[in-house]
Structures are given as C-alpha cells and as structure tokens.
Amino acid sequence: MQPEGPPQGDLAGRAFPLGDWGEPAERLDELYRWVERGALETVAWYLADRVWKRRGARVLRGGAAAGAVCGAALPLLDLARVMGGVAPWGYLALLLAVACVAVDRYFGLTSGWMRDVATAQAVQRRLQVLQFDWASESVREVLGPAEGTASEATERCLGVLRRFSEDVTDLVRAETGDWMVEFRSGATPVGIQAAVASGGRADVAGAGRFPSPPGVNARPNMPRQRPPEPR
Structure with missing residues (x-):
C-alpha cells in the first residue's frame, strides 16, 4: 500500500497571521480569509489526490x-468444443482477476x-456552516451589538474561527488515522488486523467463534444441599 498521508500544508503548518489589533x-x-483559504x-488537496486513485481503481476493477x-x-x-484448448487461458484469466482485486485491496x-x-465533502459542509455563521456575526456587527461589548463580539468571532x-x-486527523490503520494492516493476516485495530486487546465480540475446550474457564458444579429439616 503506497503511503499517501495528510495534506502537505497540514504537516508543514501555516504561519498564523500576526498584526496590530x-x-x-x-x-x-x-x-x-486565512482560515477559509x-x-x-x-479540499483541493483531497480532490486532487482522489483523481489518480479513482482511475487506478477503475482499471483494476x-x-x-x-x-x-x-x-x-x-x-x-x-x-x-466451440474453441478448443482455451480452458487454460480461462484459468489464467481468473488468476488475473484475483490479482487485480488483491492489488486494489493492498494499495x-x-x-x-x-x-x-x-x-473533502465534510470540510466543504463545515466551511458552508462557517460562512453562514460569519455572515450572521457580520450582520450583527453592522446592526449594532444588541448585547455585550465590542470586546465580547471580537471574542465571539475568534471563537467561531477557532x-x-x-x-x-x-x-x-480522522482520515489520516483511518489510512494509518489500513496501511499497517494491509499486508497482515486478518487476525493480526483485528488485534492492531483493537489496540492489542482481545476481540470480545468474536470470542464465541472458537469454543473453549471443556473445563477451561468453567464454573465448577457444586452439589446442591438440602435445607435442614425442622425437628
């Protein structure tokens, strides 16, 4: 699986614009404008990154x-007996199909x-929410703050951006985490994938797939005692 990683701008970071308040x-x-940019x-990075992946996936599929x-x-x-001697080529074609699926899954x-x-769609939706929130704050500032001072309005705007x-x-970070889990578990067996995804803990939901031998973790059966008879 080829490493792709997060956008380069997020790795290098962007300098926070400093200025006179x-x-x-x-x-x-x-x-x-700095946050929106x-x-x-x-969004542009993710949309550009998906182009070659989608083309490769379509070719493989x-x-x-x-x-x-x-x-x-x-x-x-x-x-x-329509075409003689083509059966081995059919088996080779099946092997090619399996190889294409495996390459798609591995990479x-x-x-x-x-x-x-x-x-990209999630970031776009969140950006639309920001744009409407910022427009609401701008209209409130134009019409005049109904409550609070100018300092509180500035802090409210900074809170929206933050x-x-x-x-x-x-x-x-969530997308990068999903990619890291897939990248680490791409070439490992299924059991190791489950262990990696669960952080090394045992899969409780799948514990019933393989029954334990008799006597292991079994509760001993104590004989029931009769209550004493009244004299």
Missing part, C-alpha cells in the same frame, strides 16, 4: 471483471479515493 475589524477579516486548500468473465466463458467454450485505491471524497479550525483538523 488596533483595528479589530480588519484583523478579524484577515483571520477569516486553509480549508479550501485542504475493470480488469477483475474482464478476467472473471473470461475465466468463466473460456472453459465453457472449450467444453462445448487501497478504492478505499483511498472514497476517503478523499468523504473528507472551532472551525479545530473541526477541520479533526476531520483530517
């Missing part, structure tokens, strides 16, 4: 479908571009 409105507008760059069809049709044609192309699309930045960071 003598004009709070201009500083807030600058911070909003970072979100748009994150198309090869798997073609191999499965040829693997089923060629032995039948050989059996019906995570299908799951990768799906994660990219889901993360929550948005934290939400976008959590979305990227």
Whole structure:
C-alpha cells in the first residue's frame, strides 16, 4: 500500500497571521480569509489526490471483471468444443482477476479515493456552516451589538474561527488515522488486523467463534444441599 498521508500544508503548518489589533475589524477579516483559504486548500488537496486513485481503481476493477468473465466463458467454450484448448487461458484469466482485486485491496485505491471524497465533502459542509455563521456575526456587527461589548463580539468571532479550525483538523486527523490503520494492516493476516485495530486487546465480540475446550474457564458444579429439616 503506497503511503499517501495528510495534506502537505497540514504537516508543514501555516504561519498564523500576526498584526496590530488596533483595528479589530480588519484583523478579524484577515483571520477569516486565512482560515477559509486553509480549508479550501485542504479540499483541493483531497480532490486532487482522489483523481489518480479513482482511475487506478477503475482499471483494476475493470480488469477483475474482464478476467472473471473470461475465466468463466473460456472453459465453457472449450467444453462445448466451440474453441478448443482455451480452458487454460480461462484459468489464467481468473488468476488475473484475483490479482487485480488483491492489488486494489493492498494499495487501497478504492478505499483511498472514497476517503478523499468523504473528507473533502465534510470540510466543504463545515466551511458552508462557517460562512453562514460569519455572515450572521457580520450582520450583527453592522446592526449594532444588541448585547455585550465590542470586546465580547471580537471574542465571539475568534471563537467561531477557532472551532472551525479545530473541526477541520479533526476531520483530517480522522482520515489520516483511518489510512494509518489500513496501511499497517494491509499486508497482515486478518487476525493480526483485528488485534492492531483493537489496540492489542482481545476481540470480545468474536470470542464465541472458537469454543473453549471443556473445563477451561468453567464454573465448577457444586452439589446442591438440602435445607435442614425442622425437628
């Protein structure tokens, strides 16, 4: 599985815009544009990253479908004596189909571009919420603060930007965590995958798949005692 990782801008970080707070409105507008630009760059990165993954996944899945069809049709044609000696090619086609599916699963192309699309859409939805919240705060500032002071309004705007930045960071972190789990467990057996995903703990839900030998963790059966008879 090829490492893809998070967006490069998130790894390198972006310098926080510093300036004079003598004009709070201009500083807030600058911070909003900085936060919005970072979100748009994150969306653009995920949408660009999903392009080559989707193309590779389509090629592999198309090869798997073609191999499965040829693997089923060629032995039948050989059996019906329509085309003689093509049965071995059918087995080779089936092997090719299995190889295409295995390569797709190992390199995570299908799951990768799906994660990219889901993360980009989630960031876009959160950005729309930010835009409406910021418009609401701007209208409130134009109409005049109905409650609180200008300092409280500034803190409220900063809180909106901070929550948005934290939400976008959590979305990227969640996608990166899913990729890391898939990358670590891509070439390992299924049992090891479950152990890695659960942090090394035993799978309680799957404990009933393999029954324990008799006598292991079994509660001893004590003989029931009769209550004493009244004299």
